[in-house]
Amino acid sequence: MIPFIQxxxxxxxxxxxxxxxxxxxxxxxxxxxxILYIVVFNIARGKKRVPESVNMALSxxxxxxxxxxxxxxxxxxxxxxxxxxxGFIPFTSHFEENRAxxxxxIEIGVGMTVMAIMISIFFDLAWDKxxxxxx
Amino acid sequence: xxxxxxxxxxLIILLGGLFIYVAEDIPAFGDPNAPSIRAVKLFDLHxxxxxxxxxxxxxxxxxxxxxxxxxxxxPSRAEKVPGEERQWNIFIPKNExxxxxxxxxxxxxxxxxxxxxxxxxFVVRWFEKGLKETAVPNMxxxxxxxxxxxxxxxxxxxxxxxxxxxxxxxxxxxKL
Numbered sequence: 001m002i003p004f005i006q007x008x009x010x011x012x013x014x015x016x017x018x019x020x021x022x023x024x025x026x027x028x029x030x031x032x033x034x035i036l037y038i039v040v041f042n043i044a045r046g047k048k049r050v051p052e053s054v055n056m057a058l059s060x061x062x063x064x065x066x067x068x069x070x071x072x073x074x075x076x077x078x079x080x081x082x083x084x085x086x087g088f089i090p091f092t093s094h095f096e097e098n099r100a101x102x103x104x105x106i107e108i109g110v111g112m113t114v115m116a117i118m119i120s121i122f123f124d125l126a127w128d129k130x131x132x133x134x135x
Numbered sequence: 136x137x138x139x140x141x142x143x144x145x146l147i148i149l150l151g152g153l154f155i156y157v158a159e160d161i162p163a164f165g166d167p168n169a170p171s172i173r174a175v176k177l178f179d180l181h182x183x184x185x186x187x188x189x190x191x192x193x194x195x196x197x198x199x200x201x202x203x204x205x206x207x208x209x210p211s212r213a214e215k216v217p218g219e220e221r222q223w224n225i226f227i228p229k230n231e232x233x234x235x236x237x238x239x240x241x242x243x244x245x246x247x248x249x250x251x252x253x254x255x256x257f258v259v260r261w262f263e264k265g266l267k268e269t270a271v272p273n274m275x276x277x278x279x280x281x282x283x284x285x286x287x288x289x290x291x292x293x294x295x296x297x298x299x300x301x302x303x304x305x306x307x308x309x310k311l
Contacts, residue, residue, distance in 0.1 A: 017271040022279065024290075056302075063295055066288055084284035096270040103271055103280040110291050117298030124305040 005033035013111045017100060023107035027114025034119050043126055052123070055116045062113030066106045073102070174242050174253035178205065182250045189213045189223045189243065198243075198250065207254075208232070208240060221245040224255075239263075 013026030038046035070084040077088040086102020087095040178201065185195035194210045202210060211228035225241035227234060239260070242253040261278065271277040279287055 016276050017273055022276055100270040106280055113291050117294050120298050121301050124301050
């Protein structure tokens with residue numbers, strides 16, 4: 001079940017430009033697949049699968065991708081300083097298709113951040129019986 | 136306790152009154168007289184002979200004077216709305232103070248002997264040029280990630296901040 005949910009989440013993220021969907025929704029679906037894993041097994045195995053360090057790294061990497069695409073477009077706009085105007089990044093030879101690809105890139109960034117943050121909030125709020133006894 | 140309950144009751148009545156007062160001004164859904172989303176009305180003008188001038192693609196003098204008097208951006212040329220009688224789109228010239236490109240800006244409708252001057256809303260431009268400018272067919276996506284890119288960056292930062300603050304508050308690992 002879980003790989004299918006993840007496949008669907010990736011579909012939602014990448015088809016955000018064609019049909020309904022986008023980074024926020026796809027990230028939420030992706031996070032829900034991991035939350036399902038944690039509910040079915042337990043928190044310890046879930047933490048082995050998605051360690052906290054990886055989680056935090058993913059969430060900040062998503063933001064860095066977003067801001068970095070914006071900074072790249074400053075670099076490639078050659079003095080015009082058009083932050084987040086993706087058309088200047090030379091993915092292809094067409095200005096408009098560059099914008100479409102830039103949108104896809106930042107959707108990936110948004111999806112990573114949303115997924116990692118939702119998982120980390122779930123880990124923090126989840127009831128851990130073993131730790132409850134320790135205090 | 137009774138005093139507390141009485142105060143709460145008075146507060147509820149006051150808030151209810153305030154709500155009714157505010158809610159009365161909200162136009163009913165589907166009200167034909169409610170302001171439209173497509174365009175914003177600016178003013179009326181006596182038509183005179185302007186229909187022929189507009190049909191030839193030029194701007195009548197009275198209209199450009201009235202626009203100048205109202206401190207609206209100056210018009211450059213007119214174009215008939217395709218498929219409509221007595222309706223024209225008026226463009227503003229290149230390198231106007233706020234728009235670098237030539238933009239479709241005014242919408243003129245002739246009713247009787249009055250010219251009604253409207254301003255196109257941003258939505259119209261979004262509909263017509265979004266696909267051409269970004270090559271993304273989904274209107275929501277190119278609005279969210281391209282035209283409103285700064286806004287979405289801010290939203291992502293808000294989500295990140297929420298996660299970090301939950302970590303700071305709840306994940307103390309035996310400290311404190």
